[in-house]
Amino acid sequence: xxxxxxxxxxxxxxxxxxxxxxxxxxxxxxxxxxxxxxxxxxxxxxxxxxxxxxxxxxxxxxxxxxxxxxxxxxxxxxxxxxxxxxxxxxxxxxxxxxxxxxxxxxxxxxxxxxxxxxxxxxxxxxxxxxxxxxxxxxxxxxxxxxxxxxxxxxxxxxxxxxxxxxxxxxxxxxxxxxxxxxxxxxxxxxxxxxxxxxxxxxxxxxxxxxxxxxxxxxxxxxxxxxxxxxxxxxxxxxxxxxxxxxxxxxxxxxxxxxxxxxxxxxxxxxxxxxxxxxxxxxxxxxxx
Amino acid sequence: xxxxxxxxxxxxxxxxxxxxxxxxxxxxxxxxxxxxxxxxxxxxxxxxxxxxxxxxxxxxxxxxxxxxxxxxxxxxxxxxxxxxxxxxxxxxxxxxxxxxxxxxxxxxxxxxxxxxxxxxxxxxxxxxxxxxxxxxxxxxxxxxxxxxxxxxxxxxxxxxxxxxxxxxxxxxxxxxxxxxxxxxxxxxxxxxxxxxxxxxxxxxxxxxxxxxxxxxxxxxxxxxxxxxxxxxxxxxxxxxxxxxxxxxxxxxxxxxxxxxxxxxxxxxxxxxxxxxxxxxxxxxxxxxxxxxxxxxxxxxxxxxxxxxxxxxxxxxxxxxxxxxxxxxx
Numbered sequence: 001x002x003x004x005x006x007x008x009x010x011x012x013x014x015x016x017x018x019x020x021x022x023x024x025x026x027x028x029x030x031x032x033x034x035x036x037x038x039x040x041x042x043x044x045x046x047x048x049x050x051x052x053x054x055x056x057x058x059x060x061x062x063x064x065x066x067x068x069x070x071x072x073x074x075x076x077x078x079x080x081x082x083x084x085x086x087x088x089x090x091x092x093x094x095x096x097x098x099x100x101x102x103x104x105x106x107x108x109x110x111x112x113x114x115x116x117x118x119x120x121x122x123x124x125x126x127x128x129x130x131x132x133x134x135x136x137x138x139x140x141x142x143x144x145x146x147x148x149x150x151x152x153x154x155x156x157x158x159x160x161x162x163x164x165x166x167x168x169x170x171x172x173x174x175x176x177x178x179x180x181x182x183x184x185x186x187x188x189x190x191x192x193x194x195x196x197x198x199x200x201x202x203x204x205x206x207x208x209x210x211x212x213x214x215x216x217x218x219x220x221x222x223x224x225x226x227x228x229x230x231x232x233x234x235x236x237x238x239x240x241x242x243x244x245x246x247x248x249x250x251x252x253x254x255x256x257x258x259x260x261x262x263x264x265x266x267x268x269x270x271x272x273x274x275x276x277x278x279x280x281x282x283x284x285x286x287x288x
Numbered sequence: 289x290x291x292x293x294x295x296x297x298x299x300x301x302x303x304x305x306x307x308x309x310x311x312x313x314x315x316x317x318x319x320x321x322x323x324x325x326x327x328x329x330x331x332x333x334x335x336x337x338x339x340x341x342x343x344x345x346x347x348x349x350x351x352x353x354x355x356x357x358x359x360x361x362x363x364x365x366x367x368x369x370x371x372x373x374x375x376x377x378x379x380x381x382x383x384x385x386x387x388x389x390x391x392x393x394x395x396x397x398x399x400x401x402x403x404x405x406x407x408x409x410x411x412x413x414x415x416x417x418x419x420x421x422x423x424x425x426x427x428x429x430x431x432x433x434x435x436x437x438x439x440x441x442x443x444x445x446x447x448x449x450x451x452x453x454x455x456x457x458x459x460x461x462x463x464x465x466x467x468x469x470x471x472x473x474x475x476x477x478x479x480x481x482x483x484x485x486x487x488x489x490x491x492x493x494x495x496x497x498x499x500x501x502x503x504x505x506x507x508x509x510x511x512x513x514x515x516x517x518x519x520x521x522x523x524x525x526x527x528x529x530x531x532x533x534x535x536x537x538x539x540x541x542x543x544x545x546x547x548x549x550x551x552x553x554x555x556x557x558x559x560x561x562x563x564x565x566x567x568x569x570x571x572x573x574x575x576x577x578x579x580x581x582x583x584x585x586x587x588x589x590x591x592x593x594x595x596x597x598x599x600x601x602x603x604x605x606x607x608x609x610x611x612x613x614x615x616x617x
Contacts, residue, residue, distance in 0.1 A: 036395060087586045094339055097395045098537060099585040101341070101530055106578035113571035218526055222406060225399060260414040267403045267410075274400045275390045 077196015232280025540591025
C-alpha cells in the first residue's frame with residue numbers, strides 16, 4: 001500500500017508540473033487582459049491535433065512537429081485576440097465569459113469535423129524509469145522537466161526584460177502603464193500570443209502521454225480553472241503551488257477510488273475555494 | 289391587433305398536430321417545447337444577472353430521480369417529477385444559499401455553477417451500478433399510459449410539452465408582476481445599494497433560483513420520458529448546461545419570448561442540416577452556431593429576439609408619434 005501511495009505522490013508531482021504550465025497561461029491572460037479564457041484546454045487539444053497530423057500523416061519528426069505546433073498555436077492565439085477578445089474588451093465581464101465559452105463549441109466541433117471522434121495518438125516508445133519501488137514514465141518526466149524549464153524562462157522574461165516589465169505593469173495598473181508610455185493594446189496582443197504558443201507547447205508535452213479526441217480539452221480547462229482559482233486569479237506563484245496540490249490530490253484520489261471521484265474531489269475543492277476564499281490561497285483579501 | 293395575432297398563433301400551434309403533419313415535424317416541435325421550457329426557466333434567474341452555467345445539474349437530478357424511481361419502484365413519473373423537482377430545489381437551496389451568503393456573483397457564480405453541473409454528471413457516471421454510467425439506461429416500456437407518461441402517439445407529448453412551456457411563460461409573467469421582480473431588478477442593477485435600502489437579497493435570489501432549478505428538473509423528466517433514454521452526457525455536465533444558457537442568450541434572456549425563439553432557431557437549424565446534409569455536417573452546423581453565438585454576444589448582447597423587439601418598439605413608437613403627435617400611449 002505504501003508503494004502505491006509513493007507512486008501516486010510521484011506521479012501527482014509530475015502531473016502538477018504540466019498543470020502548472022497550463023495554469024500559467026490561463027493566469028497570465030487573466031492577469032494582464034482580465035479575461036477568463038474558457039476555451040484554453042480546447043486550444044491545447046487543437047495543438048495536439050496539429051502534432052498528430054504532422055507526425056502521423058506527414059511523417060514529420062516529433063520535435064519539428066512540436067515546434068510547428070508552438071508557432072501555429074501562437075498565431076491562433078493572436079487571431080483569437082484580434083477577432084474575439086479585442087472587440088469584447090469593453091463588454092461586460094459575463095459577456096466576455098459567454099463568448100469565450102461559445103468558442104468551446106466552435107473548437108470541439110472543428111476538431112470533430114476535421115479529425116473525427118476517434119482517439120488519435122502519437123505513438124512514442126519510451127522506457128520506464130524506476131527509482132527503487134517508484135516507477136515513472138519517461139514521457140511524464142520529460143513533460144515535467146520541460147514544463148519547469150519553460151516556467152523558469154517565462155519567469156525570467158517577466159522579471160528581467162523590458163517587455164516583461166511592461167506586461168507586469170499593464171497587469172498591475174493599466175492606466176498608469178499607459179501614462180508611462182506602454183501601449184496596452186500591444187501588450188494584450190503579445191500576452192495572447194504567448195498564451196497561444198504555450199498551448200502549443202503543452203500540446204507537445206501531452207502528445208506522448210495522452211491520445212487526443214475532440215472533447216479532450218474540457219477536463220483540462222476545468223483543471224486549469226481549479227488551479228488558478230485555488231492559487232488566486234492572476235497570482236502566478238499561487239497557481240504554481242496550486243498545480244502541485246491539485247496534481248497530488250487528484251492522483252491520490254484516483255488511486256484510492258476512481259478517476260471520476262478524483263475529478264469530483266478537485267471540483268469540490270474549487271467550489272469551496274470560490275465560496276470561502278475567493279482570493280485564493282496566496283491572494284490578499286480585498287473588498288468586493 | 290396584438291391580441292388577435294396572439295390568438296391566431298396559439299390556434300395554429302394547437303391545431304398543428306390535427307392537420308395530419310408528419311410525426312417527424314411533431315417530434316421537432318416537441319423538442320423545441322421541452323428545451324424552450326427549460327431555457328425559459330433558466331432565464332428566470334439569468335435575466336437578473338444570475339447566469340448559471342450549471343443547469344445540467346438540475347436537469348440531471350430531475351431526470352435520473354424520476355427515471356430510477358420509475359424503473360425500480362414503478363413510481364409514476366408525475367410523482368417522480370415532484371420528487372426530482374424538490375431534490376433539485378434542495379440542491380439549488382444549498383448551493384444558492386452558500387453563493388449568495390458569501391457574495392459570489394457574476395463570472396464567479398457562472399464558474400461555480402459550471403463546476404456543479406460537471407460534478408452531477410461525474411456522480412451519475414461514478415454510480416454506474418445504478419445509473420448505467422456513461423452508457424446511460426433506458427426506461428421500461430409500458431405502452432400508452434397517462435399514469436406512466438408514455439405514449440405511442442407523438443401528439444400527446446406535443447400537447448403536454450406545450451402546456452408546460454405555456455405554464456413556464458405564465459410563471460415568468462407572475463414573477464414580473466410580483467414584488468420579487470422589483471427587488472431582483474434592484475439587486476441586478478446594484479446589489480449593495482439594494483441591500484442598504486432594505487431589500488433582502490439572499491431571500492429573493494434564493495427564491496428565483498429554486499424556481500428555476502425546479503423548472504429545469506421537470507424539463508429533464510419530460511425529456512427523459514419523451515426519448516425514454518437517460519445519459520449523463522446529454523442530461524448533465526458542461527455540454528447541456530452551456531447549451532441551455534446559449535439557447536436563452538441567443539434568443540434574448542431579457543424578453544418573455546426570447547428563450548423560446550432562441551431554442552426554436554437552434555433546434556430547427558440543427559435538425560434541418562442533419563436531415564439534409566447528414567451527420568458529418570452536424571459538426572459544421574455546430575461550428576456555425578458557435579460562431580453565430582460569439583458574434584451575437586459581441587454585436588447584439590440582448591439576443592436576437594430582444595434586439596428585434598427593441599427595434600420594432602422604437603419604430604412603432606416613432607411612427608405613431610410622427611403620424612398623430614397628440615396621441616399618448
